[in-house]
Amino acid sequence: MSSSKYKRILSFLVLVLVLSLVGAPLQVGRTATEDHTGIPSTGIVCTTNASSTFTLSANSGYINMTDGNKIFAWSFAEGEDDFQFPGPVLCVNQGDTVTVVLHNHLPQDVSIVFPGQANVLANGVPAQPQFSGSELVSLTNAATANGGSITYSFIAEEPGTFLYQSGTNPGIQVQMGLFGALVVRPAMGLNYAYNRADSQFNPDAEYILMLSEIDPLLHQAIERGETFDLNNYHARYFLINGRSFPDTIAPNGASWLPTQPYGSLAHIYPQDASNPLPALSRYIGVGVENYPFHPHAFNGRVIARDGRPLEGPAGEDLSYEKFSINIGPGQTTDSLFAWEDNYGWQESTTPIPVTLPNQQNLTFGPFWGSAYLGTTEDLPTGHASFNQCGEFYHIAHNHALQQITGWGVVLIGQVTFTRIDPPLPNNCP
Ligand SMILES: [Cu+2]
Numbered sequence: 001m002s003s004s005k006y007k008r009i010l011s012f013l014v015l016v017l018v019l020s021l022v023g024a025p026l027q028v029g030r031t032a033t034e035d036h037t038g039i040p041s042t043g044i045v046c047t048t049n050a051s052s053t054f055t056l057s058a059n060s061g062y063i064n065m066t067d068g069n070k071i072f073a074w075s076f077a078e079g080e081d082d083f084q085f086p087g088p089v090l091c092v093n094q095g096d097t098v099t100v101v102l103h104n105h106l107p108q109d110v111s112i113v114f115p116g117q118a119n120v121l122a123n124g125v126p127a128q129p130q131f132s133g134s135e136l137v138s139l140t141n142a143a144t145a146n147g148g149s150i151t152y153s154f155i156a157e158e159p160g161t162f163l164y165q166s167g168t169n170p171g172i173q174v175q176m177g178l179f180g181a182l183v184v185r186p187a188m189g190l191n192y193a194y195n196r197a198d199s200q201f202n203p204d205a206e207y208i209l210m211l212s213e214i215d216p217l218l219h220q221a222i223e224r225g226e227t228f229d230l231n232n233y234h235a236r237y238f239l240i241n242g243r244s245f246p247d248t249i250a251p252n253g254a255s256w257l258p259t260q261p262y263g264s265l266a267h268i269y270p271q272d273a274s275n276p277l278p279a280l281s282r283y284i285g286v287g288v289e290n291y292p293f294h295p296h297a298f299n300g301r302v303i304a305r306d307g308r309p310l311e312g313p314a315g316e317d318l319s320y321e322k323f324s325i326n327i328g329p330g331q332t333t334d335s336l337f338a339w340e341d342n343y344g345w346q347e348s349t350t351p352i353p354v355t356l357p358n359q360q361n362l363t364f365g366p367f368w369g370s371a372y373l374g375t376t377e378d379l380p381t382g383h384a385s386f387n388q389c390g391e392f393y394h395i396a397h398n399h400a401l402q403q404i405t406g407w408g409v410v411l412i413g414q415v416t417f418t419r420i421d422p423p424l425p426n427n428c429p
Contacts, residue, residue: 041251042267042419044206044282046091046183047078052156053099054090055079058110058143058166058178061259065237066244066412071216072223074106074176083259085242086210086286087180090164092156094187094195099153100164104143107225110178111142112152113167115330116307117182120154127152130168139167159186159194160307161208161282161332171230175218177242179286181208184307193280193334194309198317201336205268205279211293211327211398211414212286213238216407235287238403238413240264245404245415266396266418270373271338274423278336285327291403292324297394297418300325300335307332324399339394339420347372367393367417374422389428392420 039045047054056076061083063071076087080103092098098117104110114120120127122141130138143150166178186195193199213235221228240248241262249265250257269275281300285291299321304310310318319336327333345352352371369387370377376390387393397404398414406412421428 039252039261041253042207042263042265043204043252044091044183044208045089045252045262047088048091051099052092052096053101054088055101055103056087056112056180057081057103057105059083059105061085063177063242063260064247064257065214065406066247067406067409069216069237069407071214071237072219073214074173074178074222076102076112076178076180084261085177085259086212086262087164087178089181089183089208089262091183091185093185094156094159096156096184097153098156098182099151101151102143102149104145104148104150107145108173109138109142109145109148109168110173111138111140111150111167112164112178113140114152114154114162114164114182116158116160116162117154118157120152123151124153137168139170142168156182156184158307159184159188159192160304160309161193161284161334162307163284163286163330163332165286172218172222172228174286175213175215175233176222177212179210179212181210181282181284183208183282191277193282193336194304196303196309196311196315196317198319199303199309199334199336200277201280202268202275202277205266205277206282207264207266207279208241208262208282208284209264209293209416210241210262210284210286211239211291212242213288213403233288235289235403236407238287238291238398238406240414240416244406244412246412248416264416266416267421268339268418269421270341270423272341272423278338281335281337283325283327283331283333283335285329285331288329289403290329290400291327291414292399293327293396293414294324294399295335295337295394295396295418297339297420298337299323300337302333302335304334305331339418341373341423345372347375373420374426389426390422391428394418394420 063085075085077084078088127140162182166173186192188195191203214237215235218228241264242260252263303319366386368385369390374390404413404415
């Protein structure tokens with residue numbers, strides 16, 4: 001962002017944060033409980049099991065936007081669990097035979113396509129596009145409306161980040177929320193993104209960012225049983241993992257977001273000898289436009305797209321650093337990132353030799369600690385802080401700035417944060 005835009009947007013951000021936090025205290029770093037007992041407060045939440053057999057039910061429910069709006073949506077839930085948005089993150093191992101049993105409770109036929117997976121079977125025979133006469137009605141075999149079931153299976157031959165989504169009336173159904181992520185772990189090991197030594201990452205710092213959008217009038221029409229003319233499509237909300245900012249930085253399983261279990265706050269440590277491995281971000285574009293995502297602090301290193309590592313015919317590393325990582329519709333992109341304390345500024349040894357500018361311009365809303373990692377300072381009079389232990393926060397956001405809005409409200413769209421804690425041992429909770 002340019003600094004003038006920053007100033008304008010930051011003043012909104014402070015307001016948005018303060019307003020939203022008054023009613024719902026943020027509990028960054030809290031271990032989430034709810035019905036997701038045991039899940040980490042940040043990072044990827046894998047749904048996994050030994051047989052890689054998953055039951056997904058397609059049903060309807062409501063999700064909350066941070067402007068107070070409640071949106072009717074469709075989504076996949078695990079088994080007959082309560083509605084959740086988006087669908088569960090299915091994690092499997094390369095070579096697994098993956099089985100997905102779909103139960104459809106929605107009033108339209110629903111199917112699932114698995115882009116990037118070959119030889120998908122539907123009820124044991126090759127999955128096929130479905131026609132009514134000469135008209136294509138579904139990209140694959142579907143579970144019939146109001147109670148139908150179908151079983152898909154395939155061998156997860158390639159490791160990587162993939163999407164699964166409805167293949168039936170996808171212009172409506174994917175928009176309504178029928179999508180989720182599929183992560184295939186490589187044979188090389190759980191802490192590699194691909195079968196490449198240079199794709200190793202810190203398994204405690206693995207993140208998924210499903211970028212999607214919502215046209216509330218489309219959702220309202222479907223809720224009322226009306227048709228919706230996609231020529232009138234106009235997205236108003238832009239979400240990360242089904243949430244809008246600042247809920248994006250709330251913990252996984254936050255109690256006030258019962259149908260939106262996945263946060264996207266990255267929580268990392270400086271990269272140094274004690275923490276040599278980078279974090280991994282798995283981006284997935286589920287909207288209809290490009291989302292140029294900017295991780296801030298440092299460039300991301302793009303290592304894969306659409307579940308394929310960026311490498312030449314002889315395995316040459318073709319990864320590249322990117323300031324703003326463009327995530328296209330239906331695309332997945334894997335990016336390694338790290339935060340290095342390059343200057344090691346400390347108050348005692350390397351004081352910043354200038355008068356600090358307006359302190360509120362140095363940080364984001366109430367996440368103010370000090371100019372030095374690991375140090376907290378007295379706050380300007382009248383200011384409160386959510387900073388806990390001298391950690392730093394960097395914004396990470398979609399650089400198409402109209403997509404960091406929510407129905408006109410600035411900074412409730414595709415915005416999240418990276419939290420950098422001081423190196424261990426530290427006093428952080
Ligand atoms: Cu930016």
